[in-house]
Amino acid sequence: MTFVHGMWSIPLKKNCVRLVIGKRCLKRTHSLNIFMDSKQQHKAALDDVNQKGHFVRRESQFRNWISREKIADFAAEPCRYHLYVSLACPWAHRTLIVRKLKGLEPVIGCTVVHYHMDSMGWRFIEPGEKVPFCTPDEINGAKRLRDIYFQVDPGYDGRFTVPLLWDKKRKTIVNNESAEIIRMLNSEFNEFAENPALDLYPAELTSKIDAINGVIYEVGCFSLDEKSTEELQNVNNGVYKAGFARTQEAYEEAVTTLFHELEHLEQILSKSRYLCGNQVTEADIRLFTTLIRFDAVYQYHFKCNLRPLYSFPNLHGFTLDMYQLPGVKETVSFEHIKKHYYMSHPTINPFGIVPMGPKLDFSVSHNRDTQFS
């Protein structure tokens, strides 16, 4: 038995027991936890911890691909696909930024979940309930995000994560991996995009972007290019590894690696306006969604406090620059970000008190345009 979300969990399924006692399975899943039946017990990321107390993020399970080819199973069509997101989640945030920059808002709908992720996961607001940016689920009429996963796969035993890309025509989940969703939004919808000329993954920069993604990114054991190693998990997921660590050793290892990588990225950004030169690419968006949350949340809630973001002149300037790109600030909600993290992890912040500060202003000038012109 294990204590999860304030209750003792008893394994109900044979294969759940194997998670704990089967040496091979233990090694494969790195999991110490025993979960109840997937419909009863919410499996939060917070609980995905290995034997040494290290947080290990699990692989996304829906990996279909939308194509601009008209005969494809998932053909790109206007108003056929719908995004489910949280404004708090850095992975979902990537998809919102790409949708915004490409001018896809009129053709790809979006529903924002409530910021509070409780013991049953993400939920939608009820009709009549008022939370900024949130709406009830008008596509599937679901009360919770998990209902949509079970609607498609009643035996689903993964995590109920955002972002989730939904196909209204085939009534199924297309994909729940942000790294892939942003690639599709970038390349497959140009016929309907208001800004088709923007290419966030241009052919001449793909190897550079992949290399940078390797530094800043959590793609973990499901890397797009299959060069999966632990070193791919250093910044985006690094903050979670620090925050969700359950041993001093795991925490210190995560924070040390994280700040080492931040120093490295600071160096890169001292030489060019964006990570791969003078044009914005998906690598910048991936980094931005972690940095914009850094001082408000990760520094305190996840104890990533060796240095605040504003003490890195180039990382800070880059964050201002990205925030001020037309459209980006509308994708940022500090209300959702702060309330989500501080209220949703009772083992880290038992009373759910949301700090009032720090006061941050991302609209101040950064001068990176003149510095690198």
Ligand SMILES: N[C@@H](CCC(=O)N[C@@H](CS)C(=O)NCC(=O)O)C(=O)O
């Ligand atoms: N690799 C996934 C990760 C998505 C993810 O972990 N999302 C978190 C929010 S930041 C989530 O929905 N967690 C729900 C849970 O842990 O139950 C992606 O990039 O799309």
